Amino acid sequence: MSKHSHSPSYKYDLITFAALMILTIITIWASYATGGTSVLAVSVAMLIATIKATFVVRNFMHIKYDHIIYKVFIGIVMLLFLSFIVLLGIDYALR
């Protein structure tokens, strides 16, 4: 982490933690609301999980405060996995 000009506070960590808990509850609720095993259910669960992972990486793993190169690396990895899902989706949707 570079300059520590904006060091995280406990309050900030607690807010992040609370957000993660709320999103977990929403995940459980969404699984009932969408039928549990449908394509929609899986898509919603993955979307919420991605948002949660972003919070963890950005706030708990301090990427927010780190050098731009790390953000670029993570962005590339995210795009890579997105492209895997798109290519897999082409097969699954059209098989």
Next chain:
Amino acid sequence: MDNHAIDSHLNFYETKRGLFSWIFTLDHKRIALLYLYSISLFFLVGVALGFLMRLELFSPGGQVMDPRTYNQVFTFHGVIMIFLVIIPSIPAVFGNFFLPIMIGTDDVALPRLNLFSWWLYIFGALMALGTLMFGNGPADTGWTFYAPYSVTSDTNVSMLLLAAFILGFSSILTGLNFIVTIHRLRAPQMPWFRMPLFAWGLYATAWIQLLATPIVGITLLMVVMERTFGIGLFDPSLGGDPILYQHLFWIYSHPVVYVMILPAMGIVSEVIPTSAQRTIFGYKAIALSSMAIAFLGYFVWGHHMFTSGMSDQARVVFSFITFLVAIPTAIKVFNWIATLYKGSIYITPNLLWSTAFIFNFLIGGLTGLINGALAADVHVHDTTYIVAHFHYTMFGGTIFVFLGALHYWFPKIWGRMYNQKLAYWALGLTFVGFNILYGAMLTVGVKGMPRRYYDYLPQFEFLNKVATVGSWILIIGILLMIYNLIRSARKGEIAPRNPWNGVTLEWQVPSPPPLHNFDRPFILSEKGPYDFSLLEKINEVEQKPLDH
């Protein structure tokens, strides 16, 4: 430079002695040699299994083993050669030894992690070997572990999968180490585009190791979970999807082909300028093509699955992207040839190994284009044509360069010269044997001989006999090379600092290097790593005694 001149002239062999000084060493050069000796051992085991397979296929019908053993032998041959030899080979041996030296530092960024990687490798290897001793023996699924058979086979599939999982961690940690080393420890006078091309190859490779390996790790664990708990992931009888397994497996296993070949291409990019005594043609194009291959390699996995039942649209997309990979690969080949053109070429075994690589890899690459073409692939899929294509790229490619690199850097690693006459003979036999073996397999595959078959029709007999004879010549060549290198390491002429007149940094350190690599400030050119106008200045260093 941060000059790490050390107090003595001791080379890295002499600083400490004893078994523990090796197996718990943090020195990147010693760890590289630990890998070299381990990988060489497994390579010989893999060769022996290949030899047995060729003996079995010498004539139709059973020869030296039963069908079940044959399945286990080709599986074990594949697992050993892929996971224990080719994937770690060049990065773990030559990357570990030469990357820090070539970028002007005294070790990798994370030496303890480096040692841990080797221990993980050994642990994974022992676990793989352990499958021989327990239960129903080693797996018989093929090295690809395709579901649903890998879920139902009564052999030691789970143990072998866990071994591959552990070996994957070793690979990830090595890749991570190289990325951090290249980012953080490059000499201050060495910006990205003055880095040697071998370092570029390792860098591109490291990203694949880091990003693709976890996918196969999880996939293999999913098979273990399915075998152990009956979760229906891949087995259709449990509600699973076997094509999903193939997708997940090849999402890793196609990029990993570039883990195997990109460092090899990096080494060829070192050997050729040194042999031609001129700067490399198209430095930036070669460097960036490594990154382009690494990137594009992530999106072509589906070409392994054209006959799997995947959707037509997906097959077209994967076929199209596959052809794109040929472009950066061809850029490299054209630039190597352009470098040699009108160069002051020194013919050495080093150069001939590299040119043999180019020859083999061209065959491997062009036969790969046929596989990438949807209509043609359907006909050759699951024939020995595919096996031969794969061996042309992996053996004729990576292993040929690995053996060539052993010759090129032999004086630097062991401080002695090898016997060139024997080296030419060994190379000649290996090259001829290799091409007879796999040329015959390409041909018999096109004629329709399926791969992984224990027995075959009489019309395939002649070419199978030719292939088996080729394997004998190949093995004689390899054994001759091993004899030559071992003998030369003990009794060869003492090597100078720069026997091949190279200009990259490893030729500016003593042979073998001292513990901290550099015994004096090194010389770097602003024109890039292959500026041969510096050669005289670099070679003057040899004459001057070190001032203390």
